[in-house]
Amino acid sequence: MTSWETIPELVRSAAERYADAEAVVDGRTRITYAGLGARVERAAAACLARGVRPGDRVAVWAPNSLDWIVAALGAVTAGAVLVPLNTRFKGAEAADVLRRSGARLLFVTGTFLGASYVASLRRAAGTGPARGRPLPGLPELAEVVVLSEDAPPDFRTWKEFLAAGDDVPRTSVLRRTRRLSATSLSDITYTSGTTGRPKGAMITHGQTLRAYGIWADLAGLRPADRYLVVNPFFHTFGYKAGVLACLMRGATVIPQPVFNVETALANIARERVSVLPGPPTLHQQLLDHPARDAHDLSALRLVVTGAAVVPLRLVERLRGELGIGTVLTAYGLSEASGIVTMCRRGDDPSVIATTSGRPIPGTEVKVADTTGAPVPPGTAGEVLVRGFNVMRGYYEDAPATAETVSPDGWLSTGDVGVLDPSGNLRITDRIKDMFIVGGFNAYPAEIEQLLGTHPDVADVAVIGIPDPRLGEVGKAFVVRRPRSHLTADDLITWSRREMANYKVPRTVEFLPELPRNAGGKVMKGELRGRG
Secondary structure, eight states, X not given: OOSOSSHHHHHHHHHHHTTTSEEEEETTEEEEHHHHHHHHHHHHHHHHHTTOOTTOEEEEEOOSSHHHHHHHHHHHHTTOEEEEOOTTOOHHXXXXXXXXXXXXXXXXXXXXXXXXHHHHHHHHHOOSOBTTBSOTTOTTOOEEEESSSOOOTTSEEHHHHXXXXXXXXXXXXXXXXHTOOTTSEEEEEEEEOTTSOEEEEEEEHHHHHHHHHHHHHHHTOOTTOEEEEOSOTTSHHHIIIIIIHHHHHTOEEEEXXXXXXXXXXXXXXXXXXXXOOOOHHHHHHHHHOTTGGGSOOTTOOEEEEESSOOOHHHHHHHHHTTOOSEEEEEEOOGGGTTOSEEOOTTOOHHHHHHOOOEEOTTEEEEEXXXXXXXXXXXXXXXXXXXXXXXXXXXXXXXXXXXXXXXXXXXXXXXEEEEEOTTOOEEEEEETTOOEEETTEEEOHHXXXXXXXXXXXXXXXXXXXXXXXXXXXXXXXXXXXOTTOOOOHHHHHHHHHHHSOGGGSOSEEEEOSSOOBOTTSOBOHHHHHHHO
16 A cells, blocks of 8 residues: 555655655756655646646646656646647647547647647647637637747747746645545546547546556565656556656656667666666667667666567566566556556566466456356456456546446456466457557557548558567558559558558558458458458
8 A cells, every 4th residue: 555645645755755866867957856846846836827727637748758747747736637648649639639638738849759749739729819728629728838948929838837836835736735635536548449539548546556556566666776768658657657656666767758779778878777667679679789788788677568479588588688687567558547467576487478467456357258257267258357446437438438347347458368377367369459569559440540531542441460670560451442543652651641650551452342241340350361
């Protein structure tokens, strides 16, 4: 059990307990836990000054950085519900989540990976101001704060936003945080399901703190650890298993906005990084990089991975070649606070490589047949989860919630898995056809929906196919409209403009028609045979 009921309590506790320890290293900026606590309180005061009320949704659309941490924790400290946005989203995708969540305030990066997020959002939601709102297409969005020194006239800079809270007394911030409890919502993470319609999983402060207190315990995170957070903060893995877990233990957060092997190697050596969670592809690239031996990686001691099949050879190489003492695998999903099962320190390498470990304390896992009845160990079925970590439901989507969580609390994950006699879970397939591109969840129905808007596409189906670098990538089977001369290159180029890069199909195969069964459903098994 944790000693905090809410995330603001955790932030204040860390600022006091680890006051002089280094909290965040972001490029040349280094701040202590006391300094981080002060920055978060200032951001919270600014939120109060700008009219953020308890329960208001506040979104952050930006890469990993100190500003992301301060903006997010400041909003949560002011009683807001955090809505993290995927940095790979295009403007229309971000606007859709902002609209669905009813976000009142948005913190957005200026330019990232050569793209202006502000410009893409303007294209998707119109230019303002209108009725006192900066974006006419998002009438509930009262304010947009650009995390940079420059902002359009109808938006605010980060500096201007923070200055708005200078006259708010600290007692006002403390009064606001005291209105929160363990059952208050802390965040809504949007995850696209098989319908392609984004759904927001609602998680409370208490669920978050309990889950990642357990994560930190099982992983063995320590106060002296230096944690390179490559996993995006918009993922539970980056924000909660990264930032919040470090706050719990007094470890140092070193955010890296984009995974680049050379940058990671340099960060690990320069900052004496000891903790490096991430998908298997990250660690594989690190091991295989030709300049690896030119960097001192000797401080690395802990790796937590998952989100894909983990080769036994990878576990052996991390331990043997890099001398990493603890390598663990885990399984989770947004609807279960991001964590369901996890290996334990001391598990055999074969268990770590072939399974995602056992249920975390307070959580039950059942592998069931189509009726919901449990199947024997070694038999495949749908993975069902019940426990404190199961979401409070999808935001403003009662039908989807009822379809996903049973009256007695079992969450249907849509994943196919097998339990071994020791209770270790192995994920073998995805009922919902989801595939994972370099650690990012890609949902065929969502991609199909987007591809279907192309004027030359009459019908389309998407599957995941193996890729040596990214694990899996999308392949689209397309039926052209009559007299269309659409090429694969044309469609891929169009897709890169219209959707996040990880969703873009890497290959396209044209068919006269898609194979369908008597009920009209596309037979994806047959398409996978063509793969």
